Amino acid sequence: MTPKQSATPDLYLFDDSSPPAEDQRFQSECPPDAKVKVEDLFKFSRKRGDLHVSVVAAVLALFFLAVFWTQTGWDNRKLPDDFGTYVAYQFGLADIDGRVTRLGRIVKQSWVAPMLCLLVLVPAALWNLRLSWRETAWRKRFLLPTSAYFEVTKYIAALEFVAYFIGYTLIVPLLGYLVSTLILGTFLTWRLGYRSPRWMLIGFTSSLAVVIAFRTFLQIKTPLNIWLYDQLPDATRAFMLTYF
Template identity: 30%
Template sequence: MSNVATPTNRVESFALNGVFAAISFALLAALPFATRSGPDKSGWWTQPWTMPLIALTVLCIGNAVTLFLAGRDLMANRPTGDEVAAARAAIFGWFRPIEFFAYFLGYIWLLGRAGYFLSTALFIQFLLFRVGLRQRKWIVAGLAAALALTAIFRWGLGIWVPTADLYGLFPDAMRKFASKWF
């Protein structure tokens, strides 16, 4: 809901429309290299490139229209210095998800090394720390959540995860137990 309440910065919108338009035109330009024609005897309507061509053309037109409208709005009412500065900050904000997504990749990497429960518990604790939830109650809630997820997905639904390298260090019985349940 929070994103709905935030007013869109016009300069940021223009930049985003520009990026979308550039990507869509690049995809359209790649069409001849990324698709091949079928036999000549079949009509153009059956060709493998027909549907991507139609979809990408509409995409390019849509993005060109939004880019034009955003540009016209900026030309009619020049952005203030504050607006440009806010847009710059907002554009950097686009990359905020990358930080979290990097943690997510780390979580996947850890899964094969520490097992589902431990990697999930560490991932949740790390995320909660990064988003500012650092009190004891959140640490406990994060651990409880990791345990609950393990119970649902490993014990309940039996979701398979690769055997963790860490469990190889355990005695045989304990390794089997940990591999099966955690």
């Protein structure tokens, strides 16, 4: 350990050098893991940025509620004329003369499942927003940090990998599932810092194994018109479309 490294006790060195090359040493700024109690593994606690996430969740829930009436078939719902008596009949509290509409026909309507979800989602989102608001006010009262800058930047940084996946879906119709997956898997290995020849080979072979498992054996559906395969002879094109 060099004098500069020994002057910073928060830095820890590990002999297992991955992803660096074998002749390099991996330097981490992460402190060692603290001991965690088993009962605290699923303990919920509100941190910085909780209010922002709660606001987004509440807005989404209210948006789904607003479009429920026009997007789920609610306007074309088919219910018995005397719905109160019908509900009582289902619980054996009333009798109905004549033909009774089966409950299954009502439950299978397109608006039922979204309505059941909203009955849980909207109250839960609003109640969570209320608790999050109270927690944020409490933290401000005692001058505790409430800024969510760090959390927001991490969410924004994650959009980079969303862009990679979108680009992957765009090049599949051009280069095919095989070539596109090999490019994505190898590039992500390099992007995550595993840039030695050994790790690049591992990323390449892992991507190839994914293609063989999901396309060759499981035959997942891929686009039928692939530009790269169209440039091949008919027999080769048919083989690539079938297995890769």
